[in-house]
Amino acid sequence: MTGPRYTDLVTGLPASVPFVGPETQERARGRPFRARLGANESLFGPSPRAIAAMQDAAREAWKYGDAQNHDLRVALAEDLGVAPENVMVGEGIDGLLGYLVRMLVAPGDAVVTSAGAYPTFNYHVEGYGGVLHKVPFAGDHEDPDALIAKARAVGAKLVYLSNPDNPMASWHPAERVQAMIDSVPDGTLMILDEAYIEFAPAGTAPPIAADDPRVIRFRTFSKAHGLAGARVGYAIAAAPLIAAFDKVRNHFGMCRISQAGALASLSDRAWLAEVRARVSAARDRIAEIARGNGLTPLPSATNFVTVDCGADGDFARRVLAELAARDVFVRMPGVAPLDRCIRISAGPGDQLDVLAEELPRALEAARG
Template sequence: MAGPELAAIIANLPATVPFVGPEVIERKTGIKFRARLGANESPFGPSPKVIAAIAGAASDVWTYGDSENYELKEALARHLGTPMETITIGEGIDGLLGLTCRLYLEPGDRIVTSLGAYPTFNYHVAAQGAECVTVPYDKNDRESLSGLLDSVLGVKPKIVYLANPDNPMGTWWDASEITRFVEAVPEDTLIILDEAYGETAPAGTLPPITLMRPNLLRYRTFSKAYGLAGMRVGYAIGAPRTIAGFDRIRNHFGVTKLSQIAATAALADQDYLARTIAAIAAGRDEIISRTKTLGLKPIPSATNFVAIDCGADDTYATMLLNGMQAHGIFIRKPAAPGLNRCIRMSVGTPKDIALACDVLEDIIKTENR
């Protein structure tokens, strides 16, 4: 028996994922990675207080977590200076993006995003049968605010997506520019403002938490600076009525008990976060310094990774990517035209950065012989 058919929208989608994880690559190639610098994780890990909190709660994993994520939501509200009803918790930003698309998109709807921007959002858009309208990055490798706004005004989409700071390029706009963009978008278009890298951005990058609009949702995560990528905890901030929509469809027990405990403990240790951010900045500077000596053009970054202009084309950048992988160094590269001249290296430990840059230097020297 063939069994039931998939829904038509899903049946027409490829069986792919937006990002192929390093474990998958290791299984396929048989090459064990010596340095893991492709997933924008924090090699500095979470606060020791987080580890202690997880260990202390481990024996209670037989119970479900709080379906309302109350303690974490309360801690976030206090930390951010915003009411609890302006926050929802989810399984990372990825999970929240999926819920957002379910809430707002129907087959035939259109969204506006940048060509080459975070592909997981596009993945969720496709699952709803909606169409992506893309806008090229500007000449400074930033998402084009003017281009996005022009497209919004012309296309009249259900959603416009913007990341600030950006992934995969690491570039950013000042808060004042973001605020002007938000105020210019018509109220019937939802603005997704992805602030996953907000903690590592310069002061003045994130608009104040008081920037609230019925059509604005801001997304943040514990996966990056807080070092909890494996725990899958993210949150969205917005006007209470907009946030309330998530309760209609969210997985109420999706954020595990240990994840809630870990995120709450991480939020409480801001001293450790400050030390981590300083270590990320130092690692970012080291990647920039080392790759400049190789004749490459690292792009200024506000994130925990550096996009590196290889000075040629996609073929050359892909050669470097494959060469690094063959030598056990996990990095990534953008795929979109205009951005695909670059490779992207996450901040690692000083040892991992040195190893990766040494391997990159050897590959370049061998190619130029």
């Protein structure tokens, strides 16, 4: 036999990418989008301090990054009120999820999530042979009670909840999330994905009990900090679980430039406050545009607004396609009944002006 001998698991998996990026679509279209409002990036950019720090660090790009991410872990620990031993830094939440699944999920192990929740988590689970068990959303919210019940029924190794949620931008108060943590079955670890927590109302996140072995939290610099392209995420958990990441992680996965940018951004409270204010104003503008076209914006605790198109998934997909044809990049949930909606990222005024111009035309074409 010539060529590589793939494992049976890999042979049985499709080659897939959980998200088709706007660049891929632009290459296929042969032209750029005028409004890039689909990837939940911070269109308001990184902190000026972060940009300066990354420019300085670029001069030392010949060096490997600190394999322990020491300075960033210490700064995060101080900011969070935990010990550095409770913090792990990695290549975005995506990278850290991959390491966690590698540590805990063997072929055939059960994992519980919501139907329509973050697909990259599912990608990692399937990539290591885990068996996904999905429960439906309750209205436009993930259902903590159903997630726990399913985890108990199937003996899940992991149960995943995002709060605030992607793709619906909904959220649960801290008390409901803490009740879910308190209900986690023996032998199950709860993943609490808080990628959008900086945009959420006060009282959304339960207090961090870093020594609680039942839960691991994930947060990121990709959203409010505007460093999606730098790939910096972090996990907060009990020290033994954090230490176990050193068994599987890519120790030089974090480049010096990303570490420097995240460290500088963490200290720039004024920029973070400004981004939050701009996102809030942009959410209001998106909601106004949606209502002006007869659509229903859903309440949002994130940097995007999910807009109910008022029909079914087929109609929403037509709206999405018509917007793309008019050079507006947005996305939508992939599972019914969530797929009656489209999802629009917060952005500056010029980007939202394009949306306001093209949405009525896209709706007319989708209906016609």
